[in-house]
Amino acid sequence: MRPGGREIVVAGGANTIQQYLKAGLIDEMQxxxxxxxxxxxxxxxxHLGNGAHRVGGHQSDRVARRHASAxxxxxxxARDMSYELRIERQFDAPPMAVFDAFVDPAAxxxxxxxxxxxxxxxxxxxxxxxxGTSTVVMGLEGQDPDTEIRVYSVIDxxxxxxxRYAMKIAEWGRTIDTEVTITFEERDGGxxxxxxxxxxxxxxxxxxxxxxxxxxxxxLGRVLKAxxxx
Numbered sequence: 001m002r003p004g005g006r007e008i009v010v011a012g013g014a015n016t017i018q019q020y021l022k023a024g025l026i027d028e029m030q031x032x033x034x035x036x037x038x039x040x041x042x043x044x045x046x047h048l049g050n051g052a053h054r055v056g057g058h059q060s061d062r063v064a065r066r067h068a069s070a071x072x073x074x075x076x077x078a079r080d081m082s083y084e085l086r087i088e089r090q091f092d093a094p095p096m097a098v099f100d101a102f103v104d105p106a107a108x109x110x111x112x113x114x115x116x117x118x119x120x121x122x123x124x125x126x127x128x129x130x131x132g133t134s135t136v137v138m139g140l141e142g143q144d145p146d147t148e149i150r151v152y153s154v155i156d157x158x159x160x161x162x163x164r165y166a167m168k169i170a171e172w173g174r175t176i177d178t179e180v181t182i183t184f185e186e187r188d189g190g191x192x193x194x195x196x197x198x199x200x201x202x203x204x205x206x207x208x209x210x211x212x213x214x215x216x217x218x219x220l221g222r223v224l225k226a227x228x229x230x
Contacts, residue, residue: 083200085210089193089217093224095184098191099158101223102182103128111219112136112148120145130155144170150180158184165197167209176205193217 020026091098101107105126114121122137122145132152139145147168154162161182168175178199185192195213200206 082198083203083206085195085197085200085206085213087195087210087213087217089221090187090190091193091221091224092190093228094158095186095191096158097224097227098193098220099161099184101220101227103161105134107223108134108136110223111216112138113215113219114138128152128155139170146170154181160184176200176209 017026017029093101102111103126105124105128108124108126109121112121112124113119118141120138120141122139124136126132126134128134130152134150134152136148137145138148149166149168150163151166152161152163154160161180161184163180165178165180166175178197180195180197182193182195185194197206197209197213200209
């Protein structure tokens with residue numbers, strides 16, 4: 001809710017949320033789903049009357065979580081909707097090692113698929129500093145390549161990394177602009193890697209990136225293992 005231009009956060013159970021939904025005061029909801037069978041409870045979207053709501057959301061790679069926009073039907077178009085991608089991955093390596101491998105200029109070609117048959121990394125340049133830009137030009141052999149550009153705004157080694165992310169996709173004929181925030185948290189002797197990418201204007205764009213990032217992280221895992229073994 002943003003009365004008077006201010007953002008107000010309300011936390012509560014189904015009864016509380018239903019009151020605000022019926023009053024048309026919720027712009028956005030975050031629903032966290034815990035895998036616990038209670039056996040009973042209150043259905044969140046019951047008892048809302050005849051006012052229809054538009055709900056869009058996502059599920060993360062490993063976390064059951066929804067990021068939804070709830071807008072009464074008579075208010076559609078009053079605000080833009082964007083989509084968010086969230087991925088968590090546990091790596092068997094300390095945060096410093098995971099952080100360094102993720103940004104290492106020498107690893108970027110491999111991370112972006114240079115070892116995949118039929119795929120080519122045409123150019124890779126990295127300037128990992130606040131305000132610095134990293135660029136990777138890549139794509140299927142014989143086709144126009146895609147261009148990935150990162151502009152770093154936060155570099156807190158080895159805890160947090162934030163960058164603006166632009167992917168010019170040749171096949172689509174347009175550029176996807178988002179912001180990526182990555183945290184590296186020591187967990188169970190390794191690293192819990194959490195990536196949140198925000199600002200997708202289309203759900204299908206977010207879904208397409210959801211297919212690509214896990215392959216990137218699989219490769220990152222292989223890079224970390226190779227470095228550990230040598």
